[in-house]
Amino acid sequence: VTRPSPKEIKAMANVAGLPVDDEVATRIANSIGPAFDGFAHVAGTLPFDLEPATFNRVQTTQVAK
Amino acid sequence: MSASEPALLSLTEVAHAIAQRQVSSREVTQSCLDRIQQWQPRLNAFMAIEADDALSAADAADAALAKGNSRGVLHGVPLAHKDMYYDAGKVVTCGSKIRRDWVATSTATALQRLKDAGTIRLGSLQMVEFAYGPTGHNPHYGAVHNPWGYDHVTGGSSSGSGSAVAARLTFAALGSDTGGSIRMPAHFCGVTGLKNTVGRVSRAGAMPLSQSLDTVGPLARTAEDCALLLGLMAGADPEDPTCIGGSLPDYTAATREPIKGLTVGIPSAFYVDDLDPDVARVLEATTAVLKGEGARVVQVELPDQRQLTAACQIVLAVEAAAFHKRWMIERPGDYGPQVLMRLQNALAIPAVSYLETLRWRGPALAAHLAATSGVDAVLAPVAPVAAPTIAESDVGNSPDAEAVIQRLTRFTRPVNYLGLPALSIPCGFTRSGLPVGMQLIGRSFDEALLLQIGAAFQRVTDFHAKCPEPK
Numbered sequence: 089v090t091r092p093s094p095k096e097i098k099a100m101a102n103v104a105g106l107p108v109d110d111e112v113a114t115r116i117a118n119s120i121g122p123a124f125d126g127f128a129h130v131a132g133t134l135p136f137d138l139e140p141a142t143f144n145r146v147q148t149t150q151v152a153k
Numbered sequence: 154m155s156a157s158e159p160a161l162l163s164l165t166e167v168a169h170a171i172a173q174r175q176v177s178s179r180e181v182t183q184s185c186l187d188r189i190q191q192w193q194p195r196l197n198a199f200m201a202i203e204a205d206d207a208l209s210a211a212d213a214a215d216a217a218l219a220k221g222n223s224r225g226v227l228h229g230v231p232l233a234h235k236d237m238y239y240d241a242g243k244v245v246t247c248g249s250k251i252r253r254d255w256v257a258t259s260t261a262t263a264l265q266r267l268k269d270a271g272t273i274r275l276g277s278l279q280m281v282e283f284a285y286g287p288t289g290h291n292p293h294y295g296a297v298h299n300p301w302g303y304d305h306v307t308g309g310s311s312s313g314s315g316s317a318v319a320a321r322l323t324f325a326a327l328g329s330d331t332g333g334s335i336r337m338p339a340h341f342c343g344v345t346g347l348k349n350t351v352g353r354v355s356r357a358g359a360m361p362l363s364q365s366l367d368t369v370g371p372l373a374r375t376a377e378d379c380a381l382l383l384g385l386m387a388g389a390d391p392e393d394p395t396c397i398g399g400s401l402p403d404y405t406a407a408t409r410e411p412i413k414g415l416t417v418g419i420p421s422a423f424y425v426d427d428l429d430p431d432v433a434r435v436l437e438a439t440t441a442v443l444k445g446e447g448a449r450v451v452q453v454e455l456p457d458q459r460q461l462t463a464a465c466q467i468v469l470a471v472e473a474a475a476f477h478k479r480w481m482i483e484r485p486g487d488y489g490p491q492v493l494m495r496l497q498n499a500l501a502i503p504a505v506s507y508l509e510t511l512r513w514r515g516p517a518l519a520a521h522l523a524a525t526s527g528v529d530a531v532l533a534p535v536a537p538v539a540a541p542t543i544a545e546s547d548v549g550n551s552p553d554a555e556a557v558i559q560r561l562t563r564f565t566r567p568v569n570y571l572g573l574p575a576l577s578i579p580c581g582f583t584r585s586g587l588p589v590g591m592q593l594i595g596r597s598f599d600e601a602l603l604l605q606i607g608a609a610f611q612r613v614t615d616f617h618a619k620c621p622e623p624k
Contacts, residue, residue: 092501101500106481112497119555120470120498126463127510134512142515146522147352147572147597148397 091124093117160184161620164230164324164378171229174218178211178229178273185231185275189322191623196298198307198316200236200246202276207231210273226381228271234327235314236277237284237360238264247360248280248310250293250487251480261358262393263327263369263386270385278313278326282492284362285473286310287337287562288546292489296543299342300621301587305540308337308561314372315342319588321620325373325382329359331366332469333535333565336592339372339577340535343588345607345617346372347379350598351572354383357392363472364395365511366465366569375617376578376607380404383600397598407601408608413447415606417593418528423458424564429538435581435589436534439610443532446609453528456520461567464510464517468570471507474499491548518571522596529602531594535577536561539587568594576603579616588616 092100094113101108108116159167159181170176186204193199214229237247239257246252260268279297281289289297289312297312299305300320307316311328315338318326328335330348339346347370354369361367371382384405389398419425419440428436440450474481474496480488481496488496525531541557548554568575573594580591595603611617 092503097501100503101497104478104500106478106497106500108497108500115494116498116501119494120466120501122559123463123466123470124506126459127467127506129457130460130464130513131506131509134509134516138512138516140508140511140514142512143518143572144515146515146518147350149522 091117091121158184160188160321162324163374165375165381167324168227168230171218172223178214178218178231179208181229182207182211182231182273182275185322188320189275192300192320192322195303195623196300196316196320197295198279198297198313198320198322199233200277200279200294200313201244203274207273207275214271214273223271225270226385227267229273230271230324231273231275232267232325233275233278233317233323234264235280235311235329237280237329238327239358240264240274243277245277245360248282248284248291248294251484253293259358262355262390263359266386267382275323278317280313281310282489283477284310284329284331284334284360285492285495287333287558289338290491290543290547292491298543299540301343302540303624304542304544305587306341306543306546308341308540310334311338311372314338315344315346318342318344318372318374319621325371325378328370328372329362330368330370330569331362332465332569333562335370335372336535336565336575336577336590337561340590341540341588343579343590343616343619344372344374345376345379345579346370346577347383347600347604348568348575348577349383349387349600350574352395352397353574353598353600354386355390355393355396357390361476363469365468365472375611376576376604377405377408379576380408380604380608402601404601404604407605410605411447412443412606412609414449415529416449416451416527417443417606418451418453418525418531420531420533421452421454423455424533427537428534431539431583432534432537432589436532436591439532439580439591442610442614443606446613448606451528453525453531455524455531456517458567461517461570462563464513465566465570467502467507467510470495470499471502494548514570518597521571521573525596530606533592533594534564535590535592536564539583539589564592568592573597574600574603576600576607578607578610579619580614581616
């Protein structure tokens with residue numbers, strides 16, 4: 089995954105029904121960009137069968153020290 | 154007991170004193186109101202002060218007790234909470250202009266359970282707009298000030314809760330923690346704050362920010378007080394299907410247990426990197442105290458925490474924007490600039506990326522549990538620094554504010570993403586007199602162990618007992 093460009097953000101915001109101007113799109117790109125960078129090593133690597141509910145199962149699994 | 158100023162007692166102490174009729178609820182309530190009158194102009198910690206109603210309720214509590222009727226373990230204890238807990242018939246602003254006059258029609262389960270135990274309402278506490286910010290700034294109602302240094306932030310979003318508990322205006326306060334909003338005010342203001350496991354305490358009737366990350370928890374003066382409150386609030390709730398049922402441990406009993414033989418892990422990286430020298434010193438001193446109490450302290454290697462932080466940011470941004478979308482369309486001008494900017498960040502995140510972060514949560518938690526399988530809890534700073542000034546962290550007025558804020562939330566967000574419990578305890582002060590807290594991070598649903606370690610630490614230290622003086 090790569091961080092979206094201001095131009096892409098403008099298009100996505102329009103689709104969401106919350107249009108933004110160039111300045112706001114650039115600000116958003118700079119603000120959320122590091123989160124994309126941080127998650128880049130995980131994105132696109134997850135196993136096919138992995139469900140979000142796995143979290144609840146792991147959470148309630150007792151782990152002995 | 155502090156007969157002259159009962160507001161200085163802990164929650165546990167004052168509840169006992171009222172129950173034993175060593176002090177009346179009216180005396181206690183008046184003591185809190187006196188301190189509120191003294192401090193509120195300096196701190197701006199309260200959103201609403203309901204003195205007459207509080208005193209009337211206190212009189213009713215005293216009259217009931219005189220007849221032998223106690224409502225519960227907190228009978229007649231006055232409290233105030235973050236202004237995001239719905240209380241039927243009361244205005245609940247959520248720190249916003251949009252809900253400035255909104256009257257709740259139901260009462261939050263957590264709040265109701267405290268009321269059922271006998272608490273009295275003092276008023277409501279200030280907060281960051283819609284709980285979406287880590288500093289304590291609020292463009293609609295003004296910044297909340299830190300009682301240890303008025304120019305410094307309280308931390309957010311439970312800004313009023315941290316400030317008011319530190320200044321002894323309320324014995325405890327509900328906060329909420331989605332990205333660090335209980336632990337940061339606890340750290341910056343020198344109080345004890347418990348971020349519960351996701352699913353431990355009902356969120357019904359608490360203003361939502363992120364359904365995957367939101368947690369309800371207390372800020373109080375001691376771990377013992379947090380245990381008392383958690384014991385009252387925790388457990389299944391038909392109004393919140395995400396809340397886990399089953400038997401609950403005796404949290405208060407846990408606080409009396411020694412910690413000899415427990416193992417505490419200190420992260421080998423990330424949480425110890427780039428620390429302010431004061432914070433590094435306090436971490437070292439805290440480690441020494443725990444060792445002195447018989448705990449074994451070892452180094453622990455955690456998975457990459459930067460990935461967890463990033464995932465937390467993505468989940469939080471998308472879920473918050475989904476809650477707010479209608480108002481973002483209809484009333485964008487009624488948001489403060491900081492919160493609107495944060496909400497707009499979600500517009501850059503594709504649905505696939507959001508869902509990937511949710512799918513990764515299980516494996517990420519499993520990896521954390523495997524990495525910490527040799528320890529009972531992890532000890533880490535809440536933030537790499539003590540409270541910055543209000544001016545330097547004011548987005549829009551300080552060029553460095555974004556960087557300052559990013560640094561503040563670095564150590565809290567991984568815990569939120571993993572849904573883990575964490576207890577923030579006061580562990581020292583900087584050379585300039587600002588509090589420094591540390592967080593104990595535990596396994597899912599093992600709040601009792603954190604409270605046990607926190608209480609043991611507080612039995613042999615007095616940082617939690619320090620009270621700021623008006624300047």
